[in-house]
Amino acid sequence: MTDTLHTKLSCGLECAVQPLPDRHVVAFQIRVLGGTCGEPEAKLGLARIVTETLDKGTARHTGPELLDAFDSLGAHHRAGTGRETATFTCTVLPEHFEPAVALHAEMLRTPTFPADAFEVNVELARQELLALQDDPQGLVDKYLNAQAFGPVLGRHALGERDTLDRLTRDDVVEFWQTHFQAGRMLVAVAGAIEPQHALALLEEHFAGFGTAQQDARLPVAFGFGAETRHYPKDLEQEQLGLCWPGVAVTDPDFPVQQVTLGVLSGGMSARLFTEVREKQGLVYWVGAWQETPRGAGLIFLGASTRPERCDRTYATLLAEVDRLGKDLTEEELQRAITGLVAAQDTRGDTTRARCAELGSDLFYYGHPVSREKKLAWVRVVTRADVERYLAGHPRDRLSVVTLGPRALGAD
Amino acid sequence: MADNPYTLHRLANGLQIVIECMPDVRSVAVGFLVRTGSRDETPEVAGVSHFLEHMMFKGTARRTWRQITVDFDRLGSTYNAYTSAERTIYYGWVPHDLLEPQLELLADMMQSRLPPEEFDTEKNVVLEEIAMSKDQLEHVAMDFLQEQVFAGHPLAWPILGYDHTVGPLSRDGMDGYFRQRYAADNLTLIVTGNLNPTVVIDLADKYCGAWQPAGAPAERRLPALRQGTSVQQVERFKQQIVALACPSVGSADPLAETAGALATILGGENSRFYWNIIQTGISPRAGVFHLDYRDCGLLVLWGACQPENAERLLDAMRAEAAKISTEKVATHEVQRVKNIRRTGLAIEAEAPYHRFGQIVEDMECRGHPRTVNQMLADVDAVSADTIQQYLARCPIDRGGHLVSVGPRAWPAASNC
Numbered sequence: 001m002t003d004t005l006h007t008k009l010s011c012g013l014e015c016a017v018q019p020l021p022d023r024h025v026v027a028f029q030i031r032v033l034g035g036t037c038g039e040p041e042a043k044l045g046l047a048r049i050v051t052e053t054l055d056k057g058t059a060r061h062t063g064p065e066l067l068d069a070f071d072s073l074g075a076h077h078r079a080g081t082g083r084e085t086a087t088f089t090c091t092v093l094p095e096h097f098e099p100a101v102a103l104h105a106e107m108l109r110t111p112t113f114p115a116d117a118f119e120v121n122v123e124l125a126r127q128e129l130l131a132l133q134d135d136p137q138g139l140v141d142k143y144l145n146a147q148a149f150g151p152v153l154g155r156h157a158l159g160e161r162d163t164l165d166r167l168t169r170d171d172v173v174e175f176w177q178t179h180f181q182a183g184r185m186l187v188a189v190a191g192a193i194e195p196q197h198a199l200a201l202l203e204e205h206f207a208g209f210g211t212a213q214q215d216a217r218l219p220v221a222f223g224f225g226a227e228t229r230h231y232p233k234d235l236e237q238e239q240l241g242l243c244w245p246g247v248a249v250t251d252p253d254f255p256v257q258q259v260t261l262g263v264l265s266g267g268m269s270a271r272l273f274t275e276v277r278e279k280q281g282l283v284y285w286v287g288a289w290q291e292t293p294r295g296a297g298l299i300f301l302g303a304s305t306r307p308e309r310c311d312r313t314y315a316t317l318l319a320e321v322d323r324l325g326k327d328l329t330e331e332e333l334q335r336a337i338t339g340l341v342a343a344q345d346t347r348g349d350t351t352r353a354r355c356a357e358l359g360s361d362l363f364y365y366g367h368p369v370s371r372e373k374k375l376a377w378v379r380v381v382t383r384a385d386v387e388r389y390l391a392g393h394p395r396d397r398l399s400v401v402t403l404g405p406r407a408l409g410a411d
Numbered sequence: 412m413a414d415n416p417y418t419l420h421r422l423a424n425g426l427q428i429v430i431e432c433m434p435d436v437r438s439v440a441v442g443f444l445v446r447t448g449s450r451d452e453t454p455e456v457a458g459v460s461h462f463l464e465h466m467m468f469k470g471t472a473r474r475t476w477r478q479i480t481v482d483f484d485r486l487g488s489t490y491n492a493y494t495s496a497e498r499t500i501y502y503g504w505v506p507h508d509l510l511e512p513q514l515e516l517l518a519d520m521m522q523s524r525l526p527p528e529e530f531d532t533e534k535n536v537v538l539e540e541i542a543m544s545k546d547q548l549e550h551v552a553m554d555f556l557q558e559q560v561f562a563g564h565p566l567a568w569p570i571l572g573y574d575h576t577v578g579p580l581s582r583d584g585m586d587g588y589f590r591q592r593y594a595a596d597n598l599t600l601i602v603t604g605n606l607n608p609t610v611v612i613d614l615a616d617k618y619c620g621a622w623q624p625a626g627a628p629a630e631r632r633l634p635a636l637r638q639g640t641s642v643q644q645v646e647r648f649k650q651q652i653v654a655l656a657c658p659s660v661g662s663a664d665p666l667a668e669t670a671g672a673l674a675t676i677l678g679g680e681n682s683r684f685y686w687n688i689i690q691t692g693i694s695p696r697a698g699v700f701h702l703d704y705r706d707c708g709l710l711v712l713w714g715a716c717q718p719e720n721a722e723r724l725l726d727a728m729r730a731e732a733a734k735i736s737t738e739k740v741a742t743h744e745v746q747r748v749k750n751i752r753r754t755g756l757a758i759e760a761e762a763p764y765h766r767f768g769q770i771v772e773d774m775e776c777r778g779h780p781r782t783v784n785q786m787l788a789d790v791d792a793v794s795a796d797t798i799q800q801y802l803a804r805c806p807i808d809r810g811g812h813l814v815s816v817g818p819r820a821w822p823a824a825s826n827c
Binding site for chain 2: 022023024025056063064067068070071072073074075076091092093117119120123124127128130131133134135136234235236237266267268269270273274277278279280281282283284285304305306335338339340341342343345346347349350351352
């Protein structure tokens with residue numbers, strides 16, 4: 001990525017800017033290295049409450065005034081809480097880049113966390129936990145992540161009813177003070193912007209924001225939880241989720257993992273869709289994906305089907321993974337590679353996608369990695385690589401969750 | 412933002428073609444808009460349009476279902492299809508140098524042979540999709556709302572259909588529907604991206620020129636909107652959905668953009684619902700959306716809450732509806748919505764797939780596409796005055812249809 005600027009500013013922010021001069025917007029992403037894994041064990045749900053309450057008031061604005069100020073810029077902005085980060089994304093017309101950065105700085109640096117807003121957002125989190133009971137796929141994700149990733153990385157952003165009850169406004173302030181500092185922030189910018197100008201603005205708005213010392217750069221260790229559990233629930237369909245250990249984003253075999261997932265679930269001709277849905281009509285939805293905290297990776301498979309067909313669906317999912325190591329064809333491999341490469345010209349080519357990719361590079365690699373380089377890694381993956389990868393990461397230690405009226409093998 | 416030029420063309424067989432050239436992108440989106448959906452079905456075959464969409468991937472005279480999916484993936488295409496009440500869409504989004512193979516593949520699919528040997532397996536897939544929708548509270552609530560508000564009209568049944576209508580469908584019955592609805596003169600080919608319009612027209616003629624027209628399909632009937640209260644008790648859900656559906660304008664109406672702006676002011680992000688309903692702890696999810704068909708629509712005020720909060724939620728929604736009906740919205744509120752929309756259009760203008768979607772909407776609602784700047788001009792025309800005009804014509808502070816779905820049988824039957 002020859003034209004991408006990557007630097008650490010004096011204030012502590014680590015920044016990468018990719019100029020795309022022919023675009024009509026600028027997108028930026030601020031990652032604060034402080035997600036759910038930074039919560040005290042008894043205070044689960046805290047990280048999300050911090051993110052949700054940040055925009056409810058600042059030293060200069062009330063909550064409604066702050067959001068009105070964002071809207072006056074036409075800003076498309078979002079905040080989210082993940083395992084390891086709180087992420088703030090924003091897309092604006094180029095002329096609004098500076099005020100949008102200024103508003104983010106104000107929100108991140110000077111939140112007032114009004115007591116009533118804190119109380120309401122804890123109450124809303126309790127209600128969201130109830131709503132999760134009406135979302136079967138979301139519920140399986142929660143159970144499977146907790147089981148596979150364990151007590152720290154497997155936390156759900158909403159927390160639990162009892163831990164929410166324990167939260168205080170002081171906890172929110174303390175979490176913010178600990179994690180929201182320039183030295184723990186990664187900023188990616190892409191679009192119609194001159195890089196030096198963007199960096200100068202970021203330095204100006206974040207100078208003196210906590211420590212400039214870089215922190216929280218290390219992966220969080222976890223032990224994979226291999227077990228099978230069924231959660232009974234009155235549903236039309238049985239939800240199936242399973243996973244096993246793969247590799248991290250920075251592992252040399254990560255491109256092999258990407259291609260392997262492409263063969264399994266990259267398009268309608270991929271194996272899972274073909275074998276589970278098209279040949280047998282067992283499901284409407286089936287898929288494979290990966291989850292990649294820093295330093296680790298897990299491969300997930302998921303499907304939903306009517307209860308009487310769930311054993312057959314489960315058996316087919318496993319059979320397809322096993323078969324992959326034995327009869328992968330060159331044509332299939334090339335199709336999976338083509339899918340990954342072509343996406344760079346289509347959905348991966350928007351300004352927001354470019355910005356997201358840059359932010360991801362900073363988070364995982366600690367520096368931008370050119371798109372050409374990443375695609376070159378994918379292009380050279382061979383059948384032998386996939387076979388070696390599958391042999392090295394077998395699905396013999398599985399974490400499995402089912403949710404619905406019937407456990408696996410219930411006959 | 413400079414406008415990209417578009418080209419309109421019609422083949423001799425009636426196939427309409429819309430082309431937009433986007434020289435700054437590296438890809439092209441290609442797709443067919445078929446003017447058919449659940450609204451064109453009879454009650455006994457409810458769901459046939461959607462099932463047909465599935466079957467269109469199952470084989471042609473030249474390709475098996477396997478070959479269709481392999482060919483899409485060989486192109487690295489981002490592709491799919493969807494069915495709504497009024498249209499069915501098939502599309503692929505590929506690097507620009509793959510325009511011809513993508514167009515050829517989609518055109519071949521439009522000549523499906525609806526392979527009989529695949530019919531029952533695919534029916535199972537659709538029945539699984541119906542089963543999945545029954546586990547989703549919001550889906551159940553929306554289907555129930557449509558069923559009650561549009562009772563007696565094709566808009567009443569779900570796009571997926573029912574087990575009892577999809578189950579008995581026959582391949583031959585579907586074939587008759589297919590031949591009637593997928594004729595050349597009921598389709599529009601839309602192509603956007605980095606392309607040469609002359610080449611697109613030549614390719615369309617090459618791959619679609621031999622298709623046969625069938626004459627104009629039957630006119631769609633305007634529904635009568637039923638007012639009142641309808642309750643569906645489903646004990647296995649934990650939350651209650653409360654929705655108030657008010658008659659609104661259709662997508663072809665000059666006030667459609669205003670209806671969208673009103674929905675955003677009332678129930679979008681940073682809206683009155685957000686601050687006065689969500690951020691007061693009544694409901695974690697509440698909003699307003701404009702459900703628009705070509706000739707009619709609904710403005711739906713809705714929220715999901717703990718069952719015991721249903722009264723509070725309804726009262727709060729009604730209070731906001733009353734307030735906005737009696738006090739003219741502030742100019743800055745309208746301006747906020749326009750600013751967000753302006754950025755949204757700039758974001759969408761980067762991706763041929765998004766422009767494809769916008770052109771689909773325009774062709775259906777207006778019969779012609781709009782450039783991004785024309786869309787911006789329509790956004791700019793919305794004002795506090797047009798919102799007042801809208802509310803005078805489509806009141807939201809009285810009438811409408813109240814729908815409640817969840818574990819609680821509320822309101823009581825005596826109030827319905």
